[in-house]
Amino acid sequence: MNKIKKLDFDLLEKLLKDIEKPGRYINNEVGARSKSPEPASDFYNLISMALVFPDIYEVGMSNLGLQILYDIVNKHRDFTVERVFSPWIDFEEKLREQNVKIFSLENRIFLDCFDLIGFTVQHELLYTNILNILDLGGININSRHRRDKFPLVCAGGPAIVNPQPLSRFMDFFVVGDGEEVIISILERVKIYKCSSKDKEWFLKEISRLDGIYIPGFYKFHYFLDGSIESIKPGRKVRKAIVEDLNKFEIVQNPIIPNIKPVHDRFAVEIMRGCGRGCRFCQAGIIYRPVRKREVESLIRQSAAGIKNTGYDEISFLSLSSSDYSEIEHLLDKITSSLKSKRLSISLPSMRLDSFNLNLAELIQSGRKTGLTFAPEAGSQRMRDIINKNIKENEIIDCIKVAFSRGWEKIKLYFMIGLPFENDEDISQIVELIEKVIMTAEDGLSRKKLPRLKINISINAFCPKPFTPFQWVAQDNTASLDSKFNYILKNVPKRYINISWTDSRKSIIECALSRGNELVGEVIEGAWKSGARFDNWTDFFKFHVWEKEFRKAGLDISFFTTRGFADDEILPWDVIDIGVSKKFLLREYDRSKRYLRDQDKI
Amino acid sequence: MIDQKDTCETRIRFKFYKKDEFKYLSHLDIIRIIVRALSRAELEIKYSRGYNPKPKINFSPPTPLGIVSLAEYADVLLDGGIEENEFKKKVNLKLKPQMQITEAKKIMIKTDSLMNDIAISLYGFKLCTPSSGKNLLEEFYADIEGDLRAKSDFSRSIFDLKIISDKENSDIILLKLSGYAKIFKEENNEFFKFNNFYIFFGDWLKKYRINIESVEKEELFVVRENALKTPMEVI
Incomplete structure (x- = not known):
């Protein structure tokens, strides 16, 4: 032991x-509550898990999923979970220089002493951080070299719906909702720990659970061109689903970070899944079906949470919060029950139209911080292709009303490099921005107009697994850059602040997102060449990734700018996400004919 | 809203410490933690009026990151009446052991803000030499004292030195330093920083191979009629 x-x-x-x-x-934050390891004998009877968020503390502590799993596991008598985050560059250097292994926050237990290490992976550009943390813990990054019974290493979270790029590093993956399956896993870890059974036995045992993918049990065969010929066995892993969210109360005693996290507020999930069906959106598919929390218990638990935490802001989270059927009732009850407190409410991801503007007004009473619109595309043609259900006149009408009611700050999100995009689609982004400014000049008084601020965020489209666009060829960097430069050159300079993510970052994101198991070698090589925190522009090194793809004998464009064939076997075909490939293909076909789907809500 | 002229509000000055792990929290973190603890204790802080209301709570000058402080002060205006001891008990229940209120007192007279009023911070720390350094430390002390006297006239003295021998370990001498924050503020237009100690003493520390350990902010003082008083003594 x-x-x-x-x-x-x-x-x-x-x-x-x-x-x-x-x-x-x-x-030592309020709400941190790992079980005490004293006396040590008691601790050995516990199954210990390290919940690792491979980004810095401030980002990780803003993640609701982390708080939910922490709450569920620590409530269980037999299990304890402690947190580990990516050390920042300076602390990593110190650990390496002093030869100290990375440790958990709660009891400062070295990572390799845990029974189970679980990574929660939010996006692809954190993959190198995962390897870095394992290495800092003195743990071999490759699962086949980890012969001991413990620690077991697994990963979950939205990025690993395509587990292949990380498959060589993980003993198993957890796909889908974690609330129930985490306990089932830990129960089996307990049996495994108290027996002489080997790792193979354990993996077989958990492979019967929904959501568990064990890379060691699958074999990939490739054609000469690099595409997949077959996957053996053919059995797919069905995503774990919590049928009824109400089975689990919301976390009412979350950990309250001592230092300021990215989102410093009480977070409540009101709904999981989204019925809007935007064709580029991965979350919209992988979190299906749409499940909502019952409103009365939500109100009660939210009020308790605010009281317990002392937060002055509550955030109602979901993929599209204005689609929650009782949203007005919810907001009304929360504002009236906590009237004496100074509480602000935020609803990220709200679909804005004139109707919902009333909601925005309700929650931003007093301070009008800003309104965010995500038209995603400039032309109606393109919004039909991507199935983004908002019309230009809806946006303009809403902005008109917003200006008349005192808003002065508008944020607009666009994507470029979308499928079937042409020059006209790009120039219409500029035209839409111009129309927004004209609306402002009409609607705002001469005194207010100079304060107008329009923030424009432009992102390169990245085709993702399990979306109708999973087969689409990504636009190349030259084309993306020229489209962005066109917008930058032609958009009015006044009132506008425009931001753009490095197109080369999107390329790597796409390659890691749609990669097969061979891409694991690239991730390992990039990490060894110093790549980490790849989502931070300061640290992102494209040339390192380019070099590592070459060294592994892989062509980046094979995973990015190549359109995948309809009948091609895809690396993530081992996972049954709950939505059939046939449905995705049909949606893809409809997009080619500019056909929009009706909302399913 | 009818403006009831301050019938049920309480102005309280409280003193608290931050130690152990919490010495690594910044001043802004400390403020957030205290405000939230008050809210959890269901004590309502009054807010200023206007477009952007601010809670009526203010704190003593920041203690540098990484340094234990036994003397953090804050003044708060609360809605409703509450006794000092009840305030202390209620809030301490909502705070971690690494940060606790040690004293709370109602403010009965008009006061300046703590930030402006605090004149002197008293820091204590241990000076350690690698080996049998008792003589070395005494030499150091004589040296440093002479230099200080030469450099500063008494009325504007920057540091006041007190030497106390540590009973536990004869190699260690406790040195107490007071910094006249206001003077620093005038001269450098900047608040007194602990780093200034290092800048000031760096050469000596190097010369006598002395390490500074266990730095603690021990007390704060305000000046009243040419005498030093603790913030609790003047309300």
């Missing part, structure tokens, strides 16, 4: 000297 080793406080103090934001590494 492994001895539990911990970092003592004196050593931590030495490590924290001259470290930026040491509050990231000190634990």
Whole structure:
């Protein structure tokens, strides 16, 4: 049995000297509640899990999924879970220089002493951080070299719906909703720990659960051109689904970070899944079916959460919060029950039209912070292709009303590089922005007009697994850059602030997103060449990735700018996400004919 | 809304510490943690009027990151009446052991903000030499004292030194330093920073191979009629 080793406080103090934001590494937040490891004998009876968020503390602590899993596991008598985040560059250097392994926050237990290490992976550009954390924990990154019974290493989260790029590093993957399956897994870890059974036995045992993909049990055969000839066995892994969200109360005693996280507020999930069916949107497919929380218990639990935490902001989360049928009742009840408190409410991902503007007004009473619109495309043709159900006159009408009611800040999201895009679609982005400005000039008084601010965010489209566009060829960087430059050149300079993500970052994101198991070698190579925090523009090194793809004998364009054939076997075909390939293909076909779908809600 | 002229509000000054892990939290973090603890204790802070209302709570000058403080102060205006001890008990229940209120007192007279009023911060720390350094430390002390006297006239003295021997370990001498924050503020237009100690003493520390350990902010003082008083003594 492994001895539990911990970092003592004196050593931590030495490590924290001259470290930026040491509050990231000190634990002891209100709400942190790992089981005490004293006496040690008790601790051995517990199954210990490290829940790893491979980004910095401030980002990880803003993730609701992390809080939910933490709550569920720590409520269980037999299990304990502690948190681990990516150390920032300076702290990593210190750990390596002092030869100290990475440790959990709660009891400062070294990572390799845990029974189970679970990564929650939000996006592809965190893959190198995962390898870095395993390595900092003194754990071999390749699963086939990990012969000991423990620690077991797994990954879950939205990015791993295509598990292949990480498959060589993980003992298993958890696809889908984690609430129920995490307990089923830990129950089996307990049996495994108390027996002489081997790892193979354990993996077989959990493979019977919904949502568990075990890469070691599958074999891929390739054609000469690199596409997949067959996957053996043919059995698909069905995503884990929590049928009824109401079975789990919302987390009413979350960990309240001591240092300021990205989202410093009380977060509540009101609905999971989205019925809008935008064809580019991965979340819209992988979180299906749409499940909502019952409104009365939601109100009760939210009020309790606000009281317990002392937060002055509550955020109602879902993929499209204005589609929650009782949203007005919910907001009304929350604002009236907490009237004496100064509470602000936020509804991210709200579909804005004149009707919903009333909601926005209700929640932003007093302070009008800003309105966000996501037309995604400039032309109606393109919005039909991507099935984005908002019309230009709806946007303009809504903005008109917003200006008349005192808003002065507007944010607009667009994507470029969408399928079947032509020059006209791009120039219409510029035209739409011009119309917004004209509306502002009409609607705002001469005193207010100079304060007008329009933030425009432009992103390169990246085709994602399990979307109707999963087969689409990604636009190349030259074309993306020229489209962006056209917009930048032609858009009016006044009132406008425009931001753009590096197109080369989107290319790597796409390659990692649609990659097969061979891409794992590239990730390993890139990490060894110093890649980490790839989502941070300062650290993203395209040339490293380019070089590593070449070294692995792979062509980036094979995963990005190549259109996949309709009948091609895709790396993520091992997963049954709940939506059939036939449905996705049909949607793809309809997009080619500019046919929009009616909303399913 | 009818403006009831301050019939049921309470102005409280409280003193609290931040130690152990919490010394690694910044001043802004500390403020957020205290405000939230008050809210969890269901004590309502009054807000200023106007377009962008601000909670009526203000704090003593920041303690540098990484340094234990036994003397953090805050003044808060609460809606409703509450006794000092009840306030302390209620809030401490909502705070972690690493940060607790040690004293709370109602403010009965008009006061300046803590930020403006605090004149002196008293820091204590241990000076350690690698080996048998007792003589070395005494030499150091004589040296530093002479230099300080030479450099500063008494009325504007920057540092006041007190030497106390540490009973536990004869190699260690406790040195207490007070910094006249206001003077620093005038001269450098910047608040007193602990780093200034290092800048000021760096050469000596190097010369005598002395390490600074266990730095603690021990107390804050305000000046009243040419005498030093703690913030609790003047309300």
